Amino acid sequence: MSLLQPVTRAKQRALWLQEALAMEPDAESAEPLSGSHRADVCVVGGGYTGLWTALQIKWLDPSVDVMLVEADICGGGASGRNGGFVTSWWSKLTSLIDVYGEEEGVRLARESAAAVVAIGTLCAEHGIDADFRPGGVLVTATAPAHRGAWDEAVRATRDRGFDVFTTLEPAAVAQRTGSPVHLGGVWDRSGARVQPALLARGLRRVAIAHGVRIWERSPAVEILRGRPPVVRTAFGAVVADKVVLATNAWLASLPEIRRAVLPMTSDMVATAPIPDRLQATGWTGDECVADEHMMVHYYRTTRDGRIAFGKGGCSHAYLGRITPQFQDPGRRVARTEQSFRRIYPALADVPITHTWTGPIDRSETNSPFFGHLDRNPDILYGVGYSGTGVGPSYLGGRILAATALERHDEWQDSPINRGPRSLYPYDPVRYFGGNMVRAAVVRNEHDLNANQPSGPLVQLLHRFVPSGLRDNEPVARLG
Structure with a gap:
């Protein structure tokens, strides 16, 4: 059994979501899930990763019964409030190769660029007016x-x-x-x-058209790790052959994820x-x-x-x-x-x-990872996009869909689908040490902007920046 931390709504809806909801005045009045349900796959999380996973399962096998539960409304989290940058992984090619090897690193970078094109194509083909440019x-x-x-x-x-x-x-x-x-x-x-909330709401519409059963305002509160696993919400429960956890930073309270994100x-x-x-x-x-x-x-x-x-x-x-x-x-x-x-x-x-x-959900390597929760073959997750998930979440959906369907293809068998490759220190060291490092980063940013050297303590603390970011940021050095 795993209790999930409560997902709370932001104090202020993002501009993007305000614009999207103006076109859907009844979107926030959806009925929550109640009662007992059965599905082949239950996706927890109605952001990009969850929606892409549900859609790509349906594209691969339309007969699979997919249910998706979302605590708020689809696009109510990071997928509806990000900057709308649809990026590839070409800028991360070196780190991808370091972690996954030359062949797989290059393949992932190429596929990430293809994902950007695929998102634009889907918007055009399905009439999603998300201002994709x-x-x-x-x-x-x-x-x-x-x-x-x-x-x-x-x-x-x-x-x-x-x-x-x-x-x-x-x-x-x-x-x-x-x-x-x-x-x-x-x-x-x-x-x-892209206008990110319009993309998320558009994906929701397309997923429903493909037969995905979506329940909004239905926060998952507990995962029973049996076989089959059970997802419990405030007023209902879903028994599923496979469960996919796609709730972004909210997964970080789980013991298996805590040090990785x-x-x-x-x-x-x-x-x-x-x-x-x-x-x-x-x-x-x-x-x-x-x-x-x-x-x-x-x-x-x-x-x-x-x-x-x-x-x-x-x-x-x-x-x-x-x-x-x-x-x-x-x-x-x-x-x-x-x-x-x-x-x-x-x-x-x-x-x-x-x-x-x-x-x-910042990972130590600054890139996402995927895997099985506590090695349970029926509970999958994807997390760690580190603020750049609009484009890569399409690949996340491919990885999780292939794994849920046990296809054993290049996506399920990719090394990116084997859990985290690097961990943060344990709390409280991570938290209090991280606050010190963050203060040094803020000071270093000020010094870099002023083109002046940072002090020796700032330079020392800067060495503890996570590996996925360390090589990208110079230090304003003395002398």
Whole structure:
């Protein structure tokens, strides 16, 4: 038996979800699951991973009875409040090869790029108006020390014959992003942008059309680890041959997941619509933008001419427990807005109209992993997307669908489907040590922006940054 931590709703719905729900006025009045039910597969979680898993099971075998239970509404969690960056894994090619070997690392990177295309194709074929725009992703330097931080990723792809990245001169990056604070960058042409909540709600509609039984406002409270396993909700229960756990950071309280995933906050703000101002700055393309800071800044424009701007990694959890601070940005809003004002000083007078936040599931390697809970062949999970799951969740669905159906193909048998490859320290060391490291990262970010050296203590603590991030962030060193 495993008790699941209660999933709570964010204090403020994201701009994206507000827009989506305006088109579905009755979406939040769904009846919760009640009574006893039977299914071939029960998916817990109505975000991207859960919906893609349910859909891909149906694509592989339409006769399989799939039920999905969601604590809030589909898209109510990370899938409806992220930045809407649909990214591939080309930028992670080196780490994929280090962890999974040359052949599998390259295969996963290629498949991740194909997933971006597949998401756009599905939107077009099924009439999902999620504003999918394949404009790529600009990875930029907003601090002098970050110039060239992308060189290894560019070299790794080019050495293997893949033409993915275009290195841009500083003037070109400043023009395309609408701000001279950008000091250089590289354009990853494999990426796209999307309105994330509209994508999630669209996937829900397509899944229902394919026969998936979806129950919203039905939080899973307990998993009985028998054979077959049982998913208990507040008012009902589902007995299933296979259970797929796809609840993102909320899985981190489970003993098998706790040391492999660190729930962290990711905060976002959005401006008022300013289409004329964007035109004047020169930011007229559809690209997403992310800088090279460890507590990354990520931003893009919207269909109605806003800038949606986010900052990651501002708080983290003790024992994997997601507390109210994860659902209310509080004072963190000021820090996110301050970062926006620094990068876009010409827009200092533009008001912030929306703020929102929530947890992400940061793995130690900065990449997702999949497996069986406590080696139970009937309980599957996928977690650890680390804030970049919009595109890779499509692959997560393929992995979990193949495993649930016991296909023993390249997805079920992939080494990414063998649980976590690296663990964090035990709490309380992780929590209190992590707070110290985070403070050092914040200080280092300030020093990098000011082009000044960090002190020796900051440099020392910086060595304890998780391995998946360590190589991506320079330290403002003395001397």
